[in-house]
Amino acid sequence: MNRIDASDHYEVTATGQTPSLLVVVLDTNPRAWQALGPTLSISAALANILVFVNAHLAFGNDNQVAVLAAHSHRAVWLYPKSPNNSSPKSSSKKKRFGGLGGDGDVEMTGVNGSSRNTKAAPLGTSANKYPQFAAIESSILSSLQALIAETDSSDIPYTTLVAGALTTALSYINKTALSFAPAKPSSTDPNASGTGNNNGSGGAAAVAGAQQAPGLHARILVVSVSDSAPSQYIATMNAVFAAAHARIPVDTLSLSPHAAPTFLQQAAFLTGGSYAAASLNPRGLLAYLMLGFLPDAEARQHLLQATQDRVDFRAACFCHRAVVDTGFVCSVCLSIFCEPPPADAGCLTCGTRLALGHYGSKPAVVPRRRKKKKKVNGVGGREETGSATGTPAP
C-alpha cells in the first residue's frame, strides 16, 4: 500500500517457470555393476532413478526428461523412443527425435523395433499411477531388458562409453532447445496469414534469443559406476567443452567405491555442475539424487551446490591415451603428448615441426652479464612464473 504515492516503478516480466530438460545418462557397464552388486543392485538403483525422474517431472507439465544408457560399446536411448504416445504435441516431438536418433545411431533402431510391441500392454493398466510416469517406466524397463538381452557376455570391457552418451545427449538437448523457440511462430502461420514478414523476422529474433536467454533449462546427470577410459579423453573433453559453451551443467554422481571418473569430475568443474561421490554409501542413492541433483537451474540460483574440494585435472596424452602428470604440448594445436615427438617427425596431430629447446639440459649456473644491470627482480622473475591468469573459460 506504500504504492499509493505512485512513486513505485513497475515492470511486467513474463511469468511461468522455464521448462527444464533433464537428461540422465546411466552407466550400464555390466562388470562395474557386478562389482557393485553386493551393496547396490542395478534394479534397486533403477527404481531410485525412476523416482528421481518422476520427481523432476512432477515440478511442472513442461518439464521433460530423457534417459540414455551408456553401455560398454555404445549409447542407447532408454526414453524417449516410442512414437505412439497419447498427447499430440509430445508425440510429434518424440517422433522427430526418434527419427534423429535413428539416423545418427544405428544400434538404436534395433532396440526401438524390438520393444515397440511390448510397450502397449503395461501402459495405463493401473489406476494408481500417473499416466506419464507409467509410460516412462515401461519404456525404460523394456529397452533396458532388450539391451541386457543383446549384450554378449564374452567381450565386455571395464570401461563405459560415456563420451558417446554425452554427445548424444547434447545433440538431443540442442534439438529440443531449437524446437522450443521457433516452433511457435511456425504454428501461428496458418492463422495469421497477413503477417508473413513479421514471422520471418520473428524467427530470426527467436534464434538470437535462444542463444542469449534459453527458453529451456537443460542439464545432464551422469550416474557413473566405472572408471573414465583414458582412450576417450579427447571425445569426452570435446563434449564437455560443447556443454560448457551451451551452458549446460553436467552433474555426476559416482556410485562405485572402486572407480573414480576423473574426466567427469573435470566435466562437472568446467560446466558448473555438481559432482558427488556416493561411494561410501551407494544405497543412499535416492537421498543424494533428491537433495543434490534435483534442483534445476532456477532453484540453483537460490541454493548452494556441493562443490569439489579437489579436482583431478590430469589430462590424457594424444599419442598413447595414457593419463600423464607432465606432458608436452604442441604450441600450434595444443595437442598433449607424453613424450617429446621424434626430432624429424614434428607434431603428430598437426605436423608442425617443433623444436624442443633446452628441455632436459641442466640450467645454466653462471649468470649472464646482462643480469648484472639491476634487473634481478624485474623481467627475470616474471619469465619463470609465466602468466598468472588461467585459461579463459568459455
Add this chain to the structure above:
Amino acid sequence: MSVNTNSLQLSDYLEKLPGTTFKRLYQQPSTAFAIFRRMLPHLAKTIVMAMLYMPTPFLISDLEIWVKPNSKRQKDQALATLRSLHIIQSAGPQSMTLTTNFRNSLRLALEGGGDHHSFGVPSTLPVPADVDLGFLDRYARKKWDDILHYVVNSVEYSDMREKDTGGGGPKASVKELLIAGRLVEKRSVATISITQAGFTFLLQEANSQVWTLLLLWLEAADANVERAGMDSVDMLSFLFLLASLELGRGYSTDALTEPRRNMLPYLVDFGLIYIPPHDHQQYFPTRLATTLTSSESSLRSVSAGFLAASEGGISDAGDKNAIILETNFRVYAYTSSPLQIAVLALFCELKMRFRELVSGKLSRQSIRKAVDMGITSDQIISYLATHAHEQMHRLAAAQKKPLLPPVIVDQIRLWQLDTERMSVCPGFLFKDFESVREYEDMANFAGEIGVLKWRNDRKGMFFTNKVEQIKDFMKNRRKAEQ
C-alpha cells in the same frame, strides 16, 4: 511483479480450509501431487523433494546453510506457503518434517504403488470413433466460449446476445452459478449486467477462469450441503484427480463413487469432460480439465494446445496470444474472435478493424472508462501480459527487458490513481511496540513473508493482511528472549 492472479484465488480458498480438511485431502495421492505441482513456488518444490525421503526431521539450520544468504526472502516465502498449506509441520524447536499424509501420498504418487485408484480408472470399452483430440478441444472451446460470451455480452452488445443465446448459450445451471457468484447481476427479467467481479473474471487467464467458476461451484455446494448432497472436500479432490488424467483417453464412470458420478453433469456443462450421448459408461477429460494443475502461465499452454489441435482443421483459434503493445500506447491484436475484441474494447479505444487484426490505442479516457466500470489497472496489465504476442515474449527474452513497456505499465497505474487515492485491504495493524528493535524485527519479517502492506517507521506501526505466522513469530521471539 508477478502476474499470477489465478493461483491466488485457489490458494485463498485453500488457506481458508481447516487443517483437518487438508488431512483428508492429502489422503489421495493425486491431490497431494496436484497441490504440489500447482500451488508451490519453485523453491518450495525443491525443499519438499529434498525432505521427501529424508529419514530424520530437517534442521532449520541445515536449510539456512543450503539456501544462499541473499535468497532468504524466497526461502521464507516458500516456507510460509508450505506452512499455510499444511505441508510441513514443526518437529521440534528447530526442525521440521512433512506432514504424514502428504509425505505418504506424494511418495505413492512418485513411486506408483498402492491401491488408491486416485489417478482414474481407465475404461476398457472401445473409444467412439468420432472422439479424438481435435473433437475434444473443439467441444471444450465451444462450451467455454459460450460461458464467456454470456458474461461479455451482458456489457453492451445486446444484439449479439440475442443471436448467441439462440445458438445455445450455457446451461441454466451455469447461468445460476454465474449469478449466484455475482459475476453477473440480474437487473430485470430479461437483462443481466456484469459486475466488477465479472470483469475480474473476464480478464483472467483461461485456466484461472475455470478455477474461479469451479470454486464458485464448490462454495455453492458448501452452502447447501443437504440439497446437493455433495461434499466440497471430496469434490475438490475429484477435480485434482481430473487434472491428472490423460487427454484423449476414456475413463470408466462405474468406478466412481455415487457423489462423484453426480458431479459429472455439471462438469459436462463447464466443458471439463465429455460424455458420449449414447454411452454413459465412460467419460473423457478435455484440455480444460487436464491443464487444471499446469503450473506455468496456463492460458499460454491451453491456447498453445488449442492451436496445435487447430492445425488439423479448425481455422479460428480465437483466444490465442495475439496482443502487441507498443511504447506509443498503440495496441495491435491479431484476432478475429468477437470475444477477445469485446474484452479489448473494455479498456482500449479501438480505431481500426481489419480481417484478423484490430488496432487501437490506450488513452486516459479509455482507461478511466474501464476504471469507472470497476476494472482495475492490475487486471488490465495482467490481461495484456498474459495475452502478449509471441513476438513480445521473444523480444523481451532477447533484450532481457520486461515483457510490457514499463512506461505504459506505469502510466496505466497513474491513470487509475488519478481517481483513486485510496486502496482498501482488510488486515491487522501492529503498533505500540516495546522497542524499536522489536518493531523492526517484526516488520521485516512481515515483509519477508510477503504479508506487509504498509509500514511507517517514524510512528512504529505496520499493517499486514495476514496474521497467523506473525503470531508464531512473536511467540518464538518471546521464547527466545526469555
